[in-house]
Amino acid sequence: MGSSWIVDASQTFDLDLNLDSFRLQAPKDVPRGVQINFMGVENKASVKDETSDLKAELERMKEENRRLTETLSAVYENYITLQSRLGDVTSMTSEKDTMLAMLSSRKRKAENNREVKSDVVDIDGSINCNFNNNNINVESSSSEDSCKKIKEDPKTMVSRVHVRTEPSDTSLVVKDGYQWRKYGQKVTRDNPCPRAYFRCSYAPACPVKKKVQRSAEDPSVLVATYEGEHNHPNCTKSETRAASNKGASPVLISSSSASPTKTVTLDLTRPNSSQVAVVGAHHREIDSPEFQRHLVEQMASSLTRDPGFTSALAAAISGRIMRY
DNA sequence: CGAGTTTGACCTGCGC
DNA sequence: GCGCAGGTCAAACTCG
Numbered sequence: 001m002g003s004s005w006i007v008d009a010s011q012t013f014d015l016d017l018n019l020d021s022f023r024l025q026a027p028k029d030v031p032r033g034v035q036i037n038f039m040g041v042e043n044k045a046s047v048k049d050e051t052s053d054l055k056a057e058l059e060r061m062k063e064e065n066r067r068l069t070e071t072l073s074a075v076y077e078n079y080i081t082l083q084s085r086l087g088d089v090t091s092m093t094s095e096k097d098t099m100l101a102m103l104s105s106r107k108r109k110a111e112n113n114r115e116v117k118s119d120v121v122d123i124d125g126s127i128n129c130n131f132n133n134n135n136i137n138v139e140s141s142s143s144e145d146s147c148k149k150i151k152e153d154p155k156t157m158v159s160r161v162h163v164r165t166e167p168s169d170t171s172l173v174v175k176d177g178y179q180w181r182k183y184g185q186k187v188t189r190d191n192p193c194p195r196a197y198f199r200c201s202y203a204p205a206c207p208v209k210k211k212v213q214r215s216a217e218d219p220s221v222l223v224a225t226y227e228g229e230h231n232h233p234n235c236t237k238s239e240t241r242a243a244s245n246k247g248a249s250p251v252l253i254s255s256s257s258a259s260p261t262k263t264v265t266l267d268l269t270r271p272n273s274s275q276v277a278v279v280g281a282h283h284r285e286i287d288s289p290e291f292q293r294h295l296v297e298q299m300a301s302s303l304t305r306d307p308g309f310t311s312a313l314a315a316a317i318s319g320r321i322m323r324y
Numbered sequence: 325c326g327a328g329t330t331t332g333a334c335c336t337g338c339g340c
Numbered sequence: 341g342c343g344c345a346g347g348t349c350a351a352a353c354t355c356g
Contacts, residue, residue, distance in 0.1 A: 181327090183329090183349080183350095184331085184349080185329090185331075186346065186347070186348095188346070189344085189346090195346090211347095325356105328354085329355095330352080330353070330354090331350100331351095331352090332349105332351095333348100333351105334350100335347080335348075335349090336345100336348095337344105337345090337346090337347100338345090339342105339343095340342090340343090340344105
């Protein structure tokens with residue numbers, strides 16, 4: 001069984017670390033007692049003031065600590081929720097693989113009729129993370145599909161991906177991280193939109209082919225049909241990311257049937273915002289500590305790339321330094 | 325100049 | 341055998 005699917009995922013991380021409370025700490029807020037100590041003056045009254053100020057400060061720090069703990073637990077809760085949703089997605093994939101294996105004996109025409117319009121992916125520039133909806137469209141069939149050459153090779157897998165594009169986008173390009181070379185275009189009988197034929201050009205010996213055609217029912221939907229398996233790793237992570245930054249690339253999760261491990265490429269990139277990208281992880285390792293550590297590292301690096309976050313952090317740190 | 329795209333011609337399989 | 345349709349080839353063309 002082989003499949004390749006694209007996920008429309010919409011989930012925003014809202015990290016409110018209450019950094020404003022740090023930023024608002026101006027030097028004038030420094031307790032009087034502390035200022036007096038800086039001046040080298042000591043008396044009983046000042047010691048009393050200092051004690052009460054320190055107590056107040058301690059209370060304030062406690063409150064701040066409590067708020068931060070709450071925020072942290074909220075973030076952790078979001079992370080757990082997302083992780084469980086990711087688990088749902090991967091289990092859905094295996095379920096669909098099983099279902100599609102049973103359906104694979106159907107004739108091609110019957111399969112074409114079975115295509116569901118609603119199971120499409122939105123590519124509108126912003127990547128939304130919604131693992132609960134059914135925007136994952138997987139159509140996969142074994143070698144009995146369409147082509148006789150495929151029939152001769154039982155290991156050749158066919159999978160179909162539906163991708164929604166901008167109405168203004170007339171190109172037949174589905175960005176999936178691989179490098180494709182177009183070798184033909186044909187107008188088919190049942191669809192006025194031409195079908196484009198692509199070969200994987202990353203490796204000369206790579207047998208994978210891709211057909212891309214607009215849906216006859218909904219021209220804004222591109223139907224990409226993949227045949228075969230790549231005999232090389234996903235060529236360029238950077239390319240995928242670059243494409244994502246342009247807002248034209250879907251979140252892609254692809255799997256290869258012959259291989260016991262599945263390659264999961266999750267790119268939750270959103271333009272001008274924090275990014276979370278997990279590339280090249282095996283979906284069976286999602287629960288592993290290494291994967292989770294990698295996820296946290298990715299989140300951390302995403303936050304550090306966010307100028308807003310770094311400036312807020314810098315303001316908080318400089319505020320602290322000014323105070324002490 | 326090389327790599328990628330376009331496009332008409334050609335090949336092959338299938339149904340009648 | 342013939343016609344049709346899908347798939348592929350390759351020369352011409354485009355673009356960086």
